[in-house]
Amino acid sequence: MSATLPLPDSAGQCSVDVFDCPVLLTENLVLRAPHVEDIDAITILANNPAVATMVARMPYPYGRSDAETFVRTSAKRENGNCVYAITEADSGRFLGCCALQCAEDGNATELGYWVGEPFWGQGIATQAVHALVGMAFRTRDIDHIDARVRVTNPASRRVLQKSGFQFQGTEMVPVLALRAAASMEWFRLDRKTWFSLISWSGEHRAPAA
Numbered sequence: 001m002s003a004t005l006p007l008p009d010s011a012g013q014c015s016v017d018v019f020d021c022p023v024l025l026t027e028n029l030v031l032r033a034p035h036v037e038d039i040d041a042i043t044i045l046a047n048n049p050a051v052a053t054m055v056a057r058m059p060y061p062y063g064r065s066d067a068e069t070f071v072r073t074s075a076k077r078e079n080g081n082c083v084y085a086i087t088e089a090d091s092g093r094f095l096g097c098c099a100l101q102c103a104e105d106g107n108a109t110e111l112g113y114w115v116g117e118p119f120w121g122q123g124i125a126t127q128a129v130h131a132l133v134g135m136a137f138r139t140r141d142i143d144h145i146d147a148r149v150r151v152t153n154p155a156s157r158r159v160l161q162k163s164g165f166q167f168q169g170t171e172m173v174p175v176l177a178l179r180a181a182a183s184m185e186w187f188r189l190d191r192k193t194w195f196s197l198i199s200w201s202g203e204h205r206a207p208a209a
């Protein structure tokens with residue numbers, strides 16, 4: 001079956017409408033809204049400079065009140081934002097977070113993610129990014145998704161490259177945990193590239209009758 005996806009009218013604009021953020025399932029993961037029950041795990045896993053200094057807006061040190069605020073504000077889903085807890089399908093264990101958010105100028109949809117250090121190297125971020133990107137292109141009228149990764153973060157660069165993102169340039173971006181700006185590589189995945197990737201992998205095919 002040849003599938004064509006509608007192309008957006010709004011050339012990458014991140015809508016201010018509130019979107020549904022459906023629960024997403026992958027082979028090993030469930031991506032769902034962060035819950036109050038996640039606060040202890042978030043506090044422990046996020047209070048790690050190896051995590052906090054690699055993302056733009058996470059404070060460090062990271063305390064319980066930061067996790068409480070995070071869970072509360074995530075629930076508001078403002079400006080098209082979808083924030084997910086990444087959890088293990090079998091056990092329900094909290095592993096990390098990922099999100100789609102409007103850039104501050106409203107002109108782009110930005111992808112962000114982190115995984116707790118004990119769970120690195122198991123393909124969790126890659127699975128979560130694939131699920132989130134797929135949901136975004138299937139449900140939103142956007143033609144690209146952006147992501148930024150510190151130049152000192154080869155693991156995250158690899159996650160983006162494995163997901164089809166392409167390098168756009170380098171820029172300085174404020175990092176809250178550093179209280180300073182850091183050099184970041186800007187990556188972009190456009191709808192056509194994403195659609196080619198899922199076509200090659202057969203992911204878009206209808207299930208066999």
Ligand SMILES: CC(C)(COP(=O)(O)OP(=O)(O)OC[C@H]1O[C@@H](n2cnc3c(N)ncnc32)[C@H](O)[C@@H]1OP(=O)(O)O)[C@@H](O)C(=O)NCCC(=O)NCCS
Nearest residue numbers: 051054113114115120121122123124125126154155156158
């Ligand atoms: C970056 C991060 C999300 C990766 O999560 P993860 O679940 O371990 O990622 P995955 O296992 O899906 O993939 C990691 C890839 O990076 C590779 N990698 C890991 N360390 C690497 C290094 N030092 N150099 C090169 N590649 C590296 C892994 O081998 C793997 O690639 P492969 O599948 O081809 O072998 C996690 O390390 C993290 O949360 N770091 C701190 C926060 C952060 O960086 N967030 C992203 C901000 S842009």
